Amino acid sequence: MICVIVRAVPDLVEGLEIEERDVRPYRYIANELDEYAVEHAVSLKEKYNERVEVIGIASEDAYDEIDESLYMAIAKGVDKAYKVKIPKTTSYKIADALSDFLKKFDIILTGTLAVDEFYGVLGATIADKLDIPYVGGVRSIEIEGDSVIVKKELGGGAYLVLKVKKPALFGILSLEKPPRYVPISKLRSVMRSAEIEELKVKVEEDVLDVRFLEPPKPEVEFIDGDPEEVAEKLAEIIRGLIS
Amino acid sequence: MILVYAETFEGKISDVTFELLRKARELGDEIWTVVIGNAEIEGLGASDKVIHVEGERFNNPALHRYVLRKLIEKYKPKKILIGNTPIGIDLALGIMPTLVSCVDLDSKAKVVSYGGKVFVEVEFEGIYLINRGSFEPLKVDGEVEVEKVSIDVDKEIELLDVIKPEVDVDITKADVVVGVGRGAQNIVDLAEDLAESLGGVVGASRPLVDQGILPPSRQVGRSGRTISPKLYLALGISGAMEHVEGVKAKNVIAINKDRKAPIFRISRYGVVGDVEEIVPLLLERLR
Numbered sequence: 001m002i003c004v005i006v007r008a009v010p011d012l013v014e015g016l017e018i019e020e021r022d023v024r025p026y027r028y029i030a031n032e033l034d035e036y037a038v039e040h041a042v043s044l045k046e047k048y049n050e051r052v053e054v055i056g057i058a059s060e061d062a063y064d065e066i067d068e069s070l071y072m073a074i075a076k077g078v079d080k081a082y083k084v085k086i087p088k089t090t091s092y093k094i095a096d097a098l099s100d101f102l103k104k105f106d107i108i109l110t111g112t113l114a115v116d117e118f119y120g121v122l123g124a125t126i127a128d129k130l131d132i133p134y135v136g137g138v139r140s141i142e143i144e145g146d147s148v149i150v151k152k153e154l155g156g157g158a159y160l161v162l163k164v165k166k167p168a169l170f171g172i173l174s175l176e177k178p179p180r181y182v183p184i185s186k187l188r189s190v191m192r193s194a195e196i197e198e199l200k201v202k203v204e205e206d207v208l209d210v211r212f213l214e215p216p217k218p219e220v221e222f223i224d225g226d227p228e229e230v231a232e233k234l235a236e237i238i239r240g241l242i243s
Numbered sequence: 244m245i246l247v248y249a250e251t252f253e254g255k256i257s258d259v260t261f262e263l264l265r266k267a268r269e270l271g272d273e274i275w276t277v278v279i280g281n282a283e284i285e286g287l288g289a290s291d292k293v294i295h296v297e298g299e300r301f302n303n304p305a306l307h308r309y310v311l312r313k314l315i316e317k318y319k320p321k322k323i324l325i326g327n328t329p330i331g332i333d334l335a336l337g338i339m340p341t342l343v344s345c346v347d348l349d350s351k352a353k354v355v356s357y358g359g360k361v362f363v364e365v366e367f368e369g370i371y372l373i374n375r376g377s378f379e380p381l382k383v384d385g386e387v388e389v390e391k392v393s394i395d396v397d398k399e400i401e402l403l404d405v406i407k408p409e410v411d412v413d414i415t416k417a418d419v420v421v422g423v424g425r426g427a428q429n430i431v432d433l434a435e436d437l438a439e440s441l442g443g444v445v446g447a448s449r450p451l452v453d454q455g456i457l458p459p460s461r462q463v464g465r466s467g468r469t470i471s472p473k474l475y476l477a478l479g480i481s482g483a484m485e486h487v488e489g490v491k492a493k494n495v496i497a498i499n500k501d502r503k504a505p506i507f508r509i510s511r512y513g514v515v516g517d518v519e520e521i522v523p524l525l526l527e528r529l530r
C-alpha cells in the first residue's frame with residue numbers, strides 16, 4: 001500500500017508579507033513536488049495495482065485550500081484522502097504525530113523539499129522516525145518484488161539507480177512525463193461525491209527562535225520606458241557587453 | 244568538535260567540501276572530516292583529523308546518511324557541515340535538527356528560503372546543509388591524521404548503476420546563455436533565435452526541463468550545471484537559490500514581471516516587464 005504526503009505551501013507568485021516572527025502568504029497552494037509524488041503513486045497504482053492513499057497537511061489558514069489538491073489526487077486515481085491540521089510546528093513534530101498512521105504503508109512518497117522548508121526535511125524525518133530507508137531526489141520508481149527500483153538525480157542529467165528494500169520512503173524531485181490532465185468536469189464530480197477524512201492526530205507545536213527578514217535591495221539598474229524604448233536600450237547594452 | 248562531511252563520488256572529493264572547511268576553520272573549533280567510501284584523501288589538510296569509513300558498499304552515496312547517523316551517535320559532534328547538493332540533501336536526518344539552504348553560520352545561522360524571497364536568521368545547532376558557493380574553498384595539501392572506522396549499516400539500499408548524462412550542447416562553455424524559466428515557457432523558440440543571434444545557447448530553469456520542454460543538459464543550477472558566460476540573459480526566471488547557485492556569469496540581465504523577483508539580486512540590469520512583449524522587440528533589434 002502506498003501513501004503520499006501533500007503539504008500546503010505559500011504561493012510565491014502571489015507574494016508574502018514578511019514580519020519579524022512570521023511570514024504570511026497571500027495564498028497557499030499544494031507543494032509542487034508533493035503533487036509530483038501523487039503522479040508517481042498513481043502510476044504505480046496503474047502498473048502494479050497498488051492501493052494509494054494521500055494525506056494532506058495544512059495549517060489553519062490553508063486548511064480549506066488543501067482540499068482542492070486532495071480532490072485532484074482522487075480524480076487522478078488515488079483511493080482515499082485524509083487531512084490533518086497542524087499548528088506552528090516543524091517536520092520533527094509532524095513526524096512524531098504521523099508515524100503511527102504511516103507505519104502500515106510499504107511505500108511512502110512526498111516531495112523532496114517544500115519552498116518554506118528550512119528546518120528539517122519532512123520525508124527524511126519521517127523515514128528516520130519509522131526507521132525505514134529514505135532516498136530523496138527521486139525521478140522514477142518501479143516495484144520489483146519486495147524492493148523498489150528508483151532513479152535518483154545527481155544533477156546535470158546523471159542518475160543513481162538504486163534498489164531499496166520495502167518499506168521505504170522516497171522524496172520526489174521530478175517526473176519522467178508531464179502530469180496527467182484532469183478535466184474540470186471530473187474534478188467537480190469528485191468534489192461532489194468523494195470525502196476527505198480528517199485524521200484525528202495531535203501535532204505538537206514547535207516554535208523556533210527565528211527572525212524573518214526582507215532580502216537586501218538588489219543593486220540592479222532597472223531599465224524603464226515603454227517596451228520599444230526598453231528593447232532599444234537593452235539591445236545597446238547587450239551589444240556592449242558581448243563585444 | 245565540528246564534523247565536516249566530505250562529499251565523494253566515484254572516489255573523488257567534491258569541491259563543496261573545501262568550502263565547508265573554510266567556514267569550519269573560521270569557527271575555530273576542532274575539525275574532523277568524514278570520508279565515506281573508497282576515495283583518495285586529498286586536500287583535507289585544514290582538518291585536524293579525517294575519519295575514513297572505507298568499503299566498496301559505501302561507494303553508494305545513498306548509504307551515507309546511515310553511516311553519518313552512526314558517527315553522530317558515536318562522536319556526538321555539535322555541528323555537522325554538509326554541502327546542500329543532490330547527494331547532501333539526503334543527509335538531512337531525523338535524529339538531529341537539520342537546517343536546509345544555509346548560507347552562513349556564526350552565533351546565528353542564516354538561511355535563504357521561500358524561493359529566495361525571505362532571509363531567515365535562526366538560533367541553531369545541528370546539521371547545516373550549506374549552499375554551494377557560500378564560502379571560498381580552502382584546499383590544503385599535506386599530512387593529516389586518518390583514523391579508519393568501520394560501521395555497520397542495516398538498511399538495504401543497493402547501488403545498481405550510475406547513469407551518465409547525454410550532452411547535446413555544453414552550456415558551461417558558452418559565452419552567452421539565454422535562460423528560459425517558467426515565465427518564458429511560451430517563447431522558447433524566440434529565446435533560441437535570440438541565443439543564436441548572440442552566438443550563444445539556451446539554458447533553462449528546472450521546471451522547463453521537468454516538463455520536457457528542454458533536455459536536462461540545459462538545466463542551470465544545483466541539480467543542473469554551473470555556467471560562467473560573459474552574459475546571462477534570464478527570461479521569466481524567479482531566481483530561486485537552487486537556480487542562481489549555477490550562475491557564475493560576469494553580467495546578468497533579467498526580464499521578469501515581478502519587481503521583487505530574487506533574480507534581480509544577481510543582475511546588473513533588469514527589466515520589469517513581460518518577456519512575451521519585450522523579447523520579440525529585442526530580437527528584431529539584435530538580428
Ligand SMILES: Cc1cc2nc3c(=O)[nH]c(=O)nc-3n(C[C@H](O)[C@H](O)[C@H](O)COP(=O)(O)OP(=O)(O)OC[C@H]3O[C@@H](n4cnc5c(N)ncnc54)[C@H](O)[C@@H]3O)c2cc1C
Nearest residue numbers: 424425426448449464465466467479481485486500517518
Ligand atoms: C533539490 C532541488 C534542486 C533543484 N535544482 C534546481 C536547478 O538545478 N535549477 C533550477 O532552476 N531549479 C532547481 N530547483 C527548483 C527551484 O527551487 C525553483 O523551483 C525553480 O528554479 C523555479 O524555476 P522558474 O524560476 O523558472 O519558475 P518560477 O519560480 O515559477 O518563476 C517564474 C518567474 O517568471 C516570472 N514571469 C511569469 N510570467 C512572466 C512573463 N510573461 N514575463 C516575465 N516574467 C514572467 C514570474 O514573476 C516568476 O518570477 C530545485 C529544487 C529542489 C528542491
